[in-house]
Amino acid sequence: MIDDVVRSAATAFESYRRFTGRQKGELLRAITAHLEADGEAIVETANRETSLGQPRLKGELARTCNQLRMFAALVEEGSWVGARIDRGKVDVRSMRRPIGPVAVFGASNFPLAFSVPGGDTASALAAGCTVVVKAHPAHPETSRRTARAIAGAVPAGVFALVEGFEEGIELVKHPLIKAVAFTGSRRGGRALMDIAAARREPIPVYAEMGSINPVFVLPNAMRRRGAEIAAGLHASVTLGAGQFCTNPGLVIAAHSNEFLDELAEKIAATPCAPMLTPTIAGAYRSGVEKFATIANRRSFVDGGAALFTADAATFLHREELMEEVFGPSTLVVECESREAMLEVARAIEGQLTATIHADDDDDFNELLRIVETKAGRVVFNGYPTGVEVVPAMVHGGPYPATSDGRSTSVGTRAIERFTRYVAWQNAPDAALPDELKEANPLRIARLVDGQRT
């Protein structure tokens, strides 16, 4: 069954990979139209399956459609392929080309924007790849409903939905699948990485896994804005019941009673929100219980938000405190000195984000240099949740935040993940893709004989 689906995707790739940017744009816009036409039912279905609430899900559907439109505009404009032409002794011309059929694993926490019609699907289709999505079991009806919207807008085989744990593994092992995209747990992501690496032909896996998104609060910022930062952090920690990959699960802060009291009070007053699935709720509960045996549980709501504190020495000696607790929990590591803060910064693993709260007179240069090597995105005087869908965005980061720290899963650069470079040497103009033809019929930006045009 998986074999049939993948074979169809591979057959469809033969023609879909030759779609022009305009044709792909049209297709992505058609998907958007189908999703919007069925929007009310999609949001209702997603709400029933995820308890995320209508307002959030309406916003997420809008974001999902915006992502599709962003990639439509990108491929319609066409310069994204990075065309290069050198007309020296031999004529060499090259550009990005689609890599092949792609397997996408839907995420539980974004039933639309990182699931069936989400950023991975949008960027892979934009690149010219056909897509087989493995539905997340937490929202099967939403997956099927959005899959129907996509399938109704594209030629047969360009898109397909499959379900089931074993089916997902079979998909990653299938020789005709050429890349994998995944958003989920570290364990799940690593398992797919290992399967892909053990294939006869290893293939790239883009797994966006866990992250604790450290937030550093420096002494002067803490003294002047401690209460304000506590309020901002609380909102970021508890947003969507903490079920975001950019949730700040670790705060490394100069000591401040005011800050801690304010944060503790707000955490204790946080109403319990239903979590995405019983499995996630159970994992959250045991994660919090485990933390309570190592760190100080400063304030908490039974089955809800939780605040822990620890000193730097404890944090540095207990690796478990670096594990992600997926949900509305955070750990404040109080640092008595700049050196202690830097030592914690040096000890943390790869992250999607790192945040620095600093005033002009705080000494943050060394810290900045360290966190730049640890994270895909460095945030100043803000909070890591809320990932802008803009061309410059980097939603990635060194392992174990992602499987491939060179890439981003948000923003237009996400398309690069599903491409490879191909060169043509001394090819007749008619045999070249339009992007590389001498007359530049698509009027795209190119690098010709070393000059940008």
Place this chain on the structure above:
Amino acid sequence: MIDDVVRSAATAFESYRRFTGRQKGELLRAITAHLEADGEAIVETANRETSLGQPRLKGELARTCNQLRMFAALVEEGSWVGARIDRGKVDVRSMRRPIGPVAVFGASNFPLAFSVPGGDTASALAAGCTVVVKAHPAHPETSRRTARAIAGAVPAGVFALVEGFEEGIELVKHPLIKAVAFTGSRRGGRALMDIAAARREPIPVYAEMGSINPVFVLPNAMRRRGAEIAAGLHASVTLGAGQFCTNPGLVIAAHSNEFLDELAEKIAATPCAPMLTPTIAGAYRSGVEKFATIANRRSFVDGGAALFTADAATFLHREELMEEVFGPSTLVVECESREAMLEVARAIEGQLTATIHADDDDDFNELLRIVETKAGRVVFNGYPTGVEVVPAMVHGGPYPATSDGRSTSVGTRAIERFTRYVAWQNAPDAALPDELKEANPLRIARLVDGQRT
């Protein structure tokens, strides 16, 4: 010992990664000056160790220095980082940054251009990565001599040379190494891929492995230019005793007695050339012996050039004929029909190159579509050997030609392999790298609010 070397590389990375483009350019040009100053002795040493001959090695040294200068110019200009700025609701700025200390494995067949001072080292240093090279045992003195030239031009720890098989493995396993580049056999490359994938933190491996570089000769081209193509092919097959990764080891051709006779005659008249090492010579001899048990040995020189023929059915049923025989040997698969030729094209694995000899009235469109998915570079009416060092070059290709078909190891894009994207959000101007500062002090090409500047 390896641990000390890698720790030094990691320490040096802390400052080297912040070198400006101008500083890195200066450093790369200083390496070139050192290599040129010692050029005569380097060429002499390399000739003694490889038997490649002075003319070839002088040319290779010039190429090696040109590569270093190409990357110097690239980083001095600075736009290669792909800077992007979005000044919307939040200010997001991003660019490529160096990935960390890199392990480079020198190749046997290019003792300079793909060894210690070769393209991998040049592109990694240009990216801002420190480099530890594992010397190839086939030219230890050349490795040491060129390593001294590099080490004399860079700060301590930025570059180091290590030797030994076990040491190479230790290097790939070391937690502070963040990427690996390799040029060599499929077995060696795959072993490094497997080691890197099994690390606690898996890291990218750029292994450029074997390739048989199929050359397709279509009926009309064959009828009109058969003898000429035979002469060109012979030169390409026997160049450097066939010890190039772009050596054409497979010819898929319309039947032509004239072509085969001409090729056979030229092969039989090829003088024996010494091979790089006794191991390579031994592997060549047994590869040729193995082919002789499956295909027809049409002509050969004892211990030298060899020409085999087989029909399409034999080729399609005997996987061994798709294995690389590193040396001056080629296999001509005669195809009676267009469909047979397409079937062979569909069956071949990933390649560095695929070549099509076709006249205007040959029907090559379908073949072109197939080979585009199999190769990193498609050559028309030419020969795959001779890789131009130009910005548009792609020296890569789907597995098993390389470990990572998304990348190239020749041309300016090779620098991308050793980078990852990093974003800064709402950062004060002074905290940003120069490439992302509001005033664009480096005057580089950027994408600002979606517009190329």
